[in-house]
Amino acid sequence: MAGGTTTIIAFAPQQKSEDTLLDTLSATHAEANKQCYSDYSFQLLVSNPSFKALDKFKILREHGISSLKIYMTYAALQLQDDQILDVLLGARRQRITTMIHAENGQYLFLTKRDLDRPGFEGAKCVCSPPPREGKQDHEGVWEGLKDKNAVNGKKTVLSNEFPVGHFKCSPNGCPGVETRLALALSAERLSLQKFVEVTSANAAKLYELYPRKGALIPGESDADLVIWYPPGVLGELQLMNEMLHHNVDCTQYEGMKAGQWPRYTMLRGEVVWDRDGGGLVGIKGYGQFLRRDASSLAGSPSKQDWDITGQ
Template sequence: MDLDLIITNGVVVTASGTIQPPNSDIAVKDGVITSIGRGLTAFAGPNTKIIDAEGAHVTPGGVDTHVHLSQGAGGVTMDGFDTGTRSAICGGTTTVVCFAAQEKWDEDVLKVVADYHAKAKSQGGTYSDYGFHLILTNPSPAVLDEQLPILRNEEGVSSVKLYMSYDNRQLNDAQIMSVLQRTRALGMTTMIHAENWDMIKFIIKQLEERHQTDPYFHAVSRPPIVENEAAYRAIAIAELMDTPILLVHISTRSSRDHVRAAQTRMLPIHAETCPQYLYLLSDVLKKPDFEGAKYVCSPPVRDDVDDINALWEGIANGTFTTLSSDHCPSCWDHPKGKKLGLDEKTKIARFSAIPNGLPGVETRLPLGYQGVTDGKISVEKFVEVACTNPSKLYGLESKGVLAPGYDADIVIWYPKNKVQVSIENGQLHHRVDYTPYEGFSLGNWPRYTILRGKIVWTREEGGLVGEQGYGQFIKRAGNMLRQPRDVWVNEWRPYEIQN
């Protein structure tokens, strides 16, 4: 066999363990891993590319399942499918699942998804592989009963995201229940943004009356209890419906504990956290000259390092299913970006007008790997939350695992202590004019990124070498992780009715 690629002398990492040299050669043909074993370089042909990993970790390509691209009115300053997926590849992420957002007035979610397909195509295609979640804000009977089955079974869109906050996104508890009833029957994954919107609005009003409107007060307006209450309520609703959910961007110890307690009771509750909550504290929102606006996201980064420690513990002990970026970037120095929150004439800031979100799709994997370097998590756990679990939870059947038959999506890191990387925005590949991690020192970065057998990033030999348009849309299956505890088919029956 004339193999396309062989990676030799690497430590192959899976979620369950590592394979050490000399038993860890990876052979690739036609974009797929054909074998892992000893002495595979003997099968190299004249056209086979051989990469010596020099004893470094070799992991699956990153899978980032929380990415906002070309979304909504704020998309004018956001990454598109072109720059967003370019940035992903350069940081070792080979697959992103981003959002097709239904607005409150939209009655046809099939058209919503079609419009996002058209956006990706009109921008010249993608560098990475990609899929879609549906942000569901108007769960009408027609959407739930007629359109969701088509999205799930024919379009390969097998997940929805619900919001408990924001006037233009929020669903009430009864609406969430109706969605869970349907997604359970369809085997779809349901993501929930858990914040108590009434609490937030009440606090914002009080702060604005006191003229406390600088960027730091964004965090004040969303204290931990805002997330904790909503997370607990979402878990209670999911328990009533006996339906799997994933709580996105968990940022506090208390919310983590709610998730852990539910999991201990064998409820199908999953949770996600993000690098900003593992590295940043709310003091960054106090930076002068309105630069604190760069760090405005929801939930906010927290005040207490105890929350950071609790989140790392939650990754290490399996409470968190996924580590995602929540890449939701707006430019800072742009009148329709973060500076929407600053009156240019009076120089008065208004935090409630600052677009939410941070860039992070390129830095997610290196920041997660830093947890391995610092001894906070094992390299196997890193692969589990950054690659394998996201693939399983969201039905990416051929992704996230280094094994024969899977897509040859591979990241080769540097050997230990060989590089030291300082994050600088000028070296990143998004279209945003800042990174919240400017100046952070990391002990590793992807040396090679390989997508379906093709080298698309080589840090020492040209950087980005992949071609825009090589990325493919991935039709996804259903949730391959924990299923409901019993099987329902199109009916709601949380309790047996007693005569």
Template sequence: MRTLISGGLVVNAAGSARADVLVEGEKVAALLAPGLEPALDVDERVDATGKYVIPGGIDAHTHMEMPFGGTQSSDDFTSGTIAAAWGGTTTIIDFAVQAKGTSLLATLDRWHAKADGKCAVDYGFHMIVSDVDDSSLKEMGACLDAGVNSFKMFMAYPGVFYATDGEILRAMQRAREIGGTVMMHAENGIAIDELVAQALAEGRTDPVQHGLTRPPELEGEATSRAIALARVTGAPLYVVHLSAAQALDAVTEARDTGQNVFAETCPQYLYLSLEDMARPGFEGAKYVASPPLRPVEHQARLWRGLRTNDLSVVSTDHCPFCFADQKVLGQGDFSKIPNGMPGVEHRIDLLHQGVVRGEIGLERWVEICSTTPARMFGLHPRKGVVAPGADADLVVYDPAARQTISAATHHMNVDYSAFEGFELTGRVEVVLSRGRVVVDRSGFRGSAGHGRFLARELNQYLV
């Protein structure tokens, strides 16, 4: 199968140039000078005139079918990856969740069973380490051999995922030994649980209390503590879903000293705020996630962090729960609202608004959506770049198109949109996954099972 994408501006993190993209089979075969296409024998032609051709997005933080609080996230690996494809994301990295008392390898087998033959785009796994003992520490090496080189830990959720500082230190020592990367949910869970208990005892039960009992100072403190543990052990640290200026300050200071500390943020922290959790009635439950949405003044700091590369990646933390029958579990008790928001379908579009507004440049848009996560999680140069030899994961993007986000038109398996009514400039027009057109304006042309598991190499940013 040969496909030619002609007339577009090819945008990579390293620069942009007008070129036609020739795809043969699953790979990019060549970048050609514009105007040669009439002489080429191809099976399919895609007209990208006036549009960008960018590498497929890589969402390095999703939770499909994730168990949480007696329910599970509403997107499975089929619906979630189809929605990802609609939004120009051609690779997800999901989280395999170790339950207490189970092995890491058995956990990985369970997540393979969930995803095998069901994904519409390519996928990989991170491993959530809930039990830190001699057995799990040993198995971290076996996970690396199985293509999983990143291990998430939690300073939040005591009694569920929470790890003590000693356990984190041991896991970081092991990661340093084998070349893995520790990912950290950095919130002070012990202090937060006390604040939650006090709020409930005082009758403060509305959704906004979720944010008020998880203040940004406790994210900043935990981030600083995680960085200190990483410094002591010499391990690399990747801070997930950073939301607060205090946490960003800690990351920036560490990076300025040359420490291997990296951080991601998410679109919800760039566009939504604590005020959304304070919406009338129970509407605020739609916006409950951890860390919580912050006061609006944090947003400018996060955009600046993206410009300075102190925030290296934007992922979604896609963890959808339907409002009608899942979020309502927390009516009368905000602590029981399932934590998470949908977003896998709209990340690239929302971040393009940063280009439109002058917050970030065109190449930086591609860098944070695709190239850096590919490098960070061992997928580059197979993914994250439009270049000969790379997988033909390609997006034709119309920068002038207009669209309005709505639950009525999105493809995620959830009954609301956190960005309902947002009017956007720019839209995904055509998406190729490994050379196959899976989305175009006629609809979804892919299939469940097309996506392949990606065994990943080591973090390319380690020094």
């Protein structure tokens, strides 16, 4: 609201111990019901693609869920190659959009130095994710392979050597929902048409919310609007974490200058953010769950199932 965002598609993570996705969906609905200022939908994170879970993809579509996400890394979410194929095949049959965090874990032998080999020898090692710094990374991988119960990462932030924590143990991810529109518009690098396209319309099409969201079409759209200040009126606004509304104790944009900020945000025709008249004026619970169909962006031209037999 405060940053001009009227719709959020939030992750709904399945636990490894769960063999269904419907319980995950129900639990996430319960958390969101009557608690949201903005409109919302869910994207299921599949961590255990059991037969029971895969069998419920059709029911997910009936419940208005048309996108999933899977991971190739992180112990709590990582899928093996055969599981990834199972998800992709099942999702294709139900026209579910699948996002993939495509990063397998560390290498056992290659290091960053291998990229510096002369000639084409170095090019042979160009891959994603890239080889890491050195042998110490290899040792960590080997130790992890030997002991699956080893505790690493965020659970060991504090130690005698690093009593206030260590950089590598910092929680990953950058907050930016509230700041993204203002900073992008302030940069003055995009036409207004392109700005709307890349921040709103394209996402609405990808997740089958268009033209209800991402457009202003009479009789079809939700009348979600962001009203900005006339150029130069706001001056230079210095970003500080204390002015933001997220549940995070920092912003990576601290101290940056923005020449724009949403003056009004409207959700389904109602003013929910009034920067000069009270800030957040929307009512908690006004946000609605949005049922979604298949993506309206072009997909595979073939309607046939994949042939994975190799025939």
